[in-house]
Amino acid sequence: MAIEPPDELIELQRASDAAHEAVRANASPAAWAAWRERAGEAQAAVTEYAKEIGEPRHQVEAAVKKAVRHPAPPEA
Template identity: 65%
Template sequence: MAIELTPDLIRLQTASDEAWAEVRENPSDEGWELWRERAAEVQTAVTEYAKAIGEPRNQVEAELKKAVRHLGEEES
């Protein structure tokens, strides 16, 4: 059964991935801090959503990353 992801989860993961890409391209203390903040936001949201829908947290996270990264491939 596929997990239905919310637009907020997708938005948070996209922001985290964008922050990570920026850090990889132009490392800076500010960039690392932004990425850590974005990643923490994703982790919190995934944990809360997984509890709410009764699915394993790691499964929700995997589906989210797969969905967001697939979207990125389509835009390329």
């Protein structure tokens, strides 16, 4: 079964990825703290969703990251 992550998980992962990019641009303590917070939020949400749907956590995480980083092209 293909896992279709909800928009909330996708948005949390996007926020985590953006915070990571901010660290890459300026590795200040504040940037690191923001990334840790965003990543923690995303990870907690993935874990909770995996429990809700009864799928392995790592598969849900992979589906979320794929949806964020390699989105399917829009249907014509």
